[in-house]
Amino acid sequence: MMAFRGFGGFATSGLIAAAILWSFATADVELSRLMSAGPRIADFLGRMFPPDPTVMAEIKKGSAETLRIAILGSLGAVVLSVPFGILASETMVSSAVFRSIRTLLAFIRAIPLILVAMLMVGAVGLGPLPGIIAVAFHATGMLAKFYAEAIDGVSRAPIAALESAGAGPLVRLRYAIWPQMAPVVARDTIFRFELNLRESLILGIVGAGGIGFYIQTYVRSFQYDKAASVTIAVFVMVIAIEAINVALRRRFA
Amino acid sequence: MSTAIQIDDLSFAHTGADVPALERVSLNIPTGESVALLGPSGAGKTTLLALLDGRLFGWCGQISILGAPLDPDHPPMCARRPDTGFVFQEFALVERSAVLRNVLNGRLGRMSPLRALMGSPTKHDLEIARTALADCGIADLANRRVDSLSGGQRQRVAIARCLAQEPRLVLADEPVSNLDPARAGEILALLTGAAQARGATALFASHQPDLARRFAQRIIGIRCGRIAFDVPTSELNEDATAELYREVEPIPGIGLRAVS
Numbered sequence: 001m002m003a004f005r006g007f008g009g010f011a012t013s014g015l016i017a018a019a020i021l022w023s024f025a026t027a028d029v030e031l032s033r034l035m036s037a038g039p040r041i042a043d044f045l046g047r048m049f050p051p052d053p054t055v056m057a058e059i060k061k062g063s064a065e066t067l068r069i070a071i072l073g074s075l076g077a078v079v080l081s082v083p084f085g086i087l088a089s090e091t092m093v094s095s096a097v098f099r100s101i102r103t104l105l106a107f108i109r110a111i112p113l114i115l116v117a118m119l120m121v122g123a124v125g126l127g128p129l130p131g132i133i134a135v136a137f138h139a140t141g142m143l144a145k146f147y148a149e150a151i152d153g154v155s156r157a158p159i160a161a162l163e164s165a166g167a168g169p170l171v172r173l174r175y176a177i178w179p180q181m182a183p184v185v186a187r188d189t190i191f192r193f194e195l196n197l198r199e200s201l202i203l204g205i206v207g208a209g210g211i212g213f214y215i216q217t218y219v220r221s222f223q224y225d226k227a228a229s230v231t232i233a234v235f236v237m238v239i240a241i242e243a244i245n246v247a248l249r250r251r252f253a
Numbered sequence: 254m255s256t257a258i259q260i261d262d263l264s265f266a267h268t269g270a271d272v273p274a275l276e277r278v279s280l281n282i283p284t285g286e287s288v289a290l291l292g293p294s295g296a297g298k299t300t301l302l303a304l305l306d307g308r309l310f311g312w313c314g315q316i317s318i319l320g321a322p323l324d325p326d327h328p329p330m331c332a333r334r335p336d337t338g339f340v341f342q343e344f345a346l347v348e349r350s351a352v353l354r355n356v357l358n359g360r361l362g363r364m365s366p367l368r369a370l371m372g373s374p375t376k377h378d379l380e381i382a383r384t385a386l387a388d389c390g391i392a393d394l395a396n397r398r399v400d401s402l403s404g405g406q407r408q409r410v411a412i413a414r415c416l417a418q419e420p421r422l423v424l425a426d427e428p429v430s431n432l433d434p435a436r437a438g439e440i441l442a443l444l445t446g447a448a449q450a451r452g453a454t455a456l457f458a459s460h461q462p463d464l465a466r467r468f469a470q471r472i473i474g475i476r477c478g479r480i481a482f483d484v485p486t487s488e489l490n491e492d493a494t495a496e497l498y499r500e501v502e503p504i505p506g507i508g509l510r511a512v513s
C-alpha cells in the first residue's frame with residue numbers, strides 16, 4: 001500500500017514536471033523577451049498615465065449597455081431556469097427526466113461565457129443581442145440547478161399534506177413548495193445577476209456589446225490613456241457591484 | 254349502516270425495514286363512529302393512518318375507504334382525496350404562509366385545478382375557511398404567519414385545515430401529543446365534535462389511554478404492527494392497556510452481546 005502510494009506520488013510529480021517543461025519548450029517564449037517583459041509592462045503602464053478623461057461619454061454608453069445586457073440576460077436566464085429548474089428537481093419529475101436535465105445543465109455550465117458569446121456573434125452579428133443570448137444561456141446552467149436545489153430543499157411534510165387534500169402537482173408547487181423556496185430563489189437570482197454583470201463587462205472584447213468593446217478598441221489603436229480610463233471605470237463598477245451585494249446580503253440575512 | 258373503513262388482512266413493510274410495520278390487520282369501522290387507535294410509539298399507528306390516506310404503497314391485503322377500494326400501488330384519484338382529511342402529527346403546515354392561506358390549502362382539492370392555481374377561492378371557500386378558523390378558536394390569527402405561532406396554535410391551524418376540506422373521514426395522527434392535558438382534551442373534543450356534527454367518521458391515533466377513553470366510542474389497541482384488542486370504550490380494561498405498553502422483550506443474547 002505504502003509502496004503504491006510512493007509510486008503514485010512519484011508518477012504525479014513526474015507528470016507535473018513534464019507538463020511544465022513541455023509548456024516552456026513549446027510556448028515560444030525566448031528568454032530575452034521574458035527578461036524584457038518587466039520593463040515593457042512598466043512602459044505600457046506608464047503610457048496609460050495620465051488616464052484620458054475625455055472618454056466619459058463612451059464609458060457612460062458602454063456601462064449602460066453592459067447593464068442592459070446583464071439585466072436582459074438575467075431575465076432570459078430566469079425565464080429559462082423556471083421550466084428547467086422544475087425538470088431538474090427530484091421532487092417534481094421522475095428520475096430519468098431530472099437526471100438527463102441535470103447532465104444537460106452541467107454541460108451548459110462547462111462552456112465558458114466568452115466562447116458562447118463568440119459563437120453568438122457569429123450567429124446573430126455584432127452588438128448587445130449576442131451578449132444577451134450568451135448570458136441567458138450560460139447563466140441558465142447555474143440558475144436552473146439552483147432553482148432545482150431550492151425545490152428539493154423544502155420540507156416535504158406540507159407537500160404531502162396538500163397531496164392528501166387533493167391538490168395536483170402544480171398546485172402543490174405553488175402553495176407548498178413556492179412559499180418555502182421563495183427566499184432562496186431571491187437570493188440565488190441576485191447572486192447570479194451579480195455574476196452576469198461582472199462577466200458581461202468583458203463581452204465587448206469579442207464584439208458582443210458593452211463596455212469591454214472600448215477597452216479592446218483603445219488597446220488595439222494604442223490609445224492606452226483612454227483604455228486606462230475605461231479600465232478604471234470597470235474597476236469602479238466591480239467594486240460598486242460588490243458593495244451592493246454586501247448590502248443586499250445583510251438585508252436578506 | 255355503511256362502512257367508512259374496511260381493512261382485510263393488511264400487511265406492510267417500509268422500504269429498507271426488516272420487520273413489517275403492520276401484520277395481518279383486519280378491521281371495520283362504520284360511518285359516523287369515533288375510534289381511537291391506541292398504542293406505544295413505534296406500534297404502527299402513523300403507518301396505518303398514512304396507508305388509509307393513500308400515501309404508502311406496496312402493501313398486501315384489501316382496503317376500502319368510503320366504499321371505494323384503494324390501489325396498493327397507486328395514489329387515489331385527486332377527486333377522491335378531499336373526502337379523507339388528515340391531521341399530521343407534526344402539523345405539516347406551510348410555515349412561511351399565513352394561517353388563512355394554510356386553511357385555504359385544505360380547500361384546494363375542492364376547487365377546480367385552474368381556480369386553485371390562480372389563487373382565487375370562491376366566497377363559499379372563504380366562508381368555509383373562516384368558519385373552520387372560528388370553530389377552532391383562532392379566527393383572530395387568520396393573518397398571522399404560521400412560523401410566529403405556538404405549538405398549540407399550530408395544532409389548531411392543522412385541524413382547521415382538515416375541517417375546511419369538509420372530509421367525510423377524518424384521520425388524525427396524535428393530534429394532541431404536543432399539548433398539555435387541558436388543551437389536549439379541548440382539542441380532541443373539538444375534532445371529534447366537529448366530525449360528529451358533520452356526520453363524519455373519525456379515527457385518531459393516541460398514546461394516551463385516558464384521552465382515548467374520553468373521546469372515542471371504540472378503542473383499537475395496536476402493538477408491534479398487530480391489533481391487540483378492538484373493543485367498545487366501556488369494555489376497555491386496565492390489563493389490556495397495561496399489556497399494550499409492556500416493554501418489548503429483548504431477544505435473548507442480543508442485550509448481553511451489546512454490553513460486552
Ligand SMILES: Nc1ncnc2c1ncn2[C@@H]1O[C@H](COP(=O)(O)OP(=O)(O)O)[C@@H](O)[C@H]1O
Pocket residue numbers: 267268269270274292293294295296297298299300301
Ligand atoms: N419511513 C420509514 N422507513 C422505515 N421504517 C419506518 C418508517 N416509518 C416508520 N418506520 C417503522 O415502522 C414502525 C411503525 O412506525 P410508526 O407507524 O411511525 O409508529 P407509531 O406512529 O405508532 O409511533 C416502527 O418500527 C418504525 O421504526
Ligand SMILES: [Mg+2]
Pocket residue numbers: 295298299300342426427
Ligand atoms: Mg406516529
